[in-house]
Amino acid sequence: MTAARATAAGLEARVVVRRGGFTLDAALEVPAGGVVALMGPSGAGKSTLLGVLAGLAPLDEGHVALGERTLDVAPGRRTPPAARGVVLLGQDPRLFPHLSAGENIAFGLRVHGVSRDAASRGAADWLRRVGLEGLGDRRPSRLSGGQQQRVALARALATAPEALLLDEPLTSLDTETAGDVRALLHQQLAATGTTAVVATHDAVDAVALAGGLVVLEDGRVTQSGPVRDVLANPATRFAAAVGGLNRVTGTTDAATWRAGGLVLPRPAVPVGAARAAVFRPGDVRIVDAPPAGPWEWTARVVRLEQTPAGVRLRTADPDVAVDVVAERATGLGVGDAVTLRLDPADVRFVSAGDGGVF
Structure with missing residues (x-):
């Protein structure tokens, strides 16, 4: 047996x-x-x-x-x-x-x-x-x-x-x-x-x-x-977190996709449609100056978490995780404002409802 x-x-x-x-x-x-x-x-x-x-x-x-x-x-x-x-x-x-x-x-x-x-x-x-x-x-x-x-x-x-x-x-x-x-x-x-x-x-x-x-x-x-x-291709924020990804739902206008302060070029979907942007926390960068170019925005730190490779910042409006080496997070605390940058080439858009890729 x-x-x-x-x-x-x-x-x-x-x-x-x-x-x-x-x-x-x-x-x-x-x-x-x-x-x-x-x-x-x-x-x-x-x-x-x-x-x-x-x-x-x-x-x-x-x-x-x-x-x-x-x-x-x-x-x-x-x-x-x-x-x-x-x-x-x-x-x-x-x-x-x-x-x-x-x-x-x-x-x-x-x-x-x-x-x-x-x-x-x-x-x-x-x-x-x-x-x-x-x-x-x-x-x-x-x-x-x-x-x-x-x-x-x-x-x-x-x-x-x-x-x-x-x-x-x-x-x-x-x-x-x-x-x-x-x-x-x-x-x-x-x-x-x-x-x-x-x-x-x-x-x-x-x-x-x-x-x-x-x-x-x-x-x-x-x-x-x-x-x-x-x-x-996570359909929810929980599934995204399990896969080590950010999943942020936004809306579109004639030229852009927007979620809080994060603005990206509009994907090829109807104007006004809700779509979710999926990207890795490591693809987000901290910029040492106020937003001065496209795809940059100001966010507020709401939590800091230790990771095997350094520190993960959780930011608000929208809720985005940012992975940085420990030295880059020195001096940062909850409530601090940071400037973030995300290259649109690092973003995939998925349906806000079912996780299908567009």
């Missing part, structure tokens, strides 16, 4: 859940053996959606189907979690503290009817596959966070689930460990052919693990498609 590929099954769902003043209304489709990333701000409904798919929460409306099987139909029909062929793995590995790493993996196999000896052999095989050979007798308390997550992944995949749901499994890990576990996830999902949904805040996870990306905001899907297409 442990060496075999999972039985690939497509996952398709329409999920409506109402909780107080919040409503989740989202559709999701993952091809058999495919991986889809699910991204959205905190409170968007990602964990709620995964909980419904895993059978941990009921639907108010909609359905969940896995391959040829309809798991849930609202109202009234709901397949128990243990009978779904779906495994949910979150930030907390949830290993049994009184069992060793090998015993934790073997437990999942035993629950699925595998004999004790076969489960023990399967656990040893999976420990090798996740890079923990020789550590099978250690209890979770003697394993690092990354090692515990590897054991949890091995326990999940050892049972050959039809679908695996990952709820930000790398969030609690340091950068280097997260990179190692991410590479392991990519390798094992490909090797087992497991259909998977990965909820994450990190665009690196989406690019490295998934073929498709669904953006969920305030309980609604705001954009979906191939990962690189969504990140390159």
Whole structure:
């Protein structure tokens, strides 16, 4: 069982859940053996959606189907979690503290009817596959966070689930460990052919693990498609931020596109149309003088954030992120006025509604 590929099954769902003043209304489709990333701000409904798919929460409306099987139909029909062929793995590995790493993996196999000896052999095989050979007798308390997550992944995949749901499994890990576990996830999902949904805040996870990306905001899907297409052509400011881009919506007149103090040449669209300008924070420059030429404007600093390469300034009217080296931000503070310049050649215009490129 442990060496075999999972039985690939497509996952398709329409999920409506109402909780107080919040409503989740989202559709999701993952091809058999495919991986889809699910991204959205905190409170968007990602964990709620995964909980419904895993059978941990009921639907108010909609359905969940896995391959040829309809798991849930609202109202009234709901397949128990243990009978779904779906495994949910979150930030907390949830290993049994009184069992060793090998015993934790073997437990999942035993629950699925595998004999004790076969489960023990399967656990040893999976420990090798996740890079923990020789550590099978250690209890979770003697394993690092990354090692515990590897054991949890091995326990999940050892049972050959039809679908695996990952709820930000790398969030609690340091950068280097997260990179190692991410590479392991990519390798094992490909090797087992497991259909998977990965909820994450990190665009690196989406690019490295998934073929498709669904953006969920305030309980609604705001954009979906191939990962690189969504990140390159964001339909919302959140999607733009995930892809490391500015997305600023403006309006046009006969000659220009305008958003607050930022003025650019009008794209080839009807006068008065709302369009969004997409550009990188690194393409915006600070100018040491009042605006004196085209494509320059005065902005006010509203926030400063540290980045791996320096400092990111958040400015208002319009809301634009500007990346500079640390020395260039010396002396700047919240409330200060700065002159910014953006070369129109560095700007792409997208539809204000759907992210399509013009």
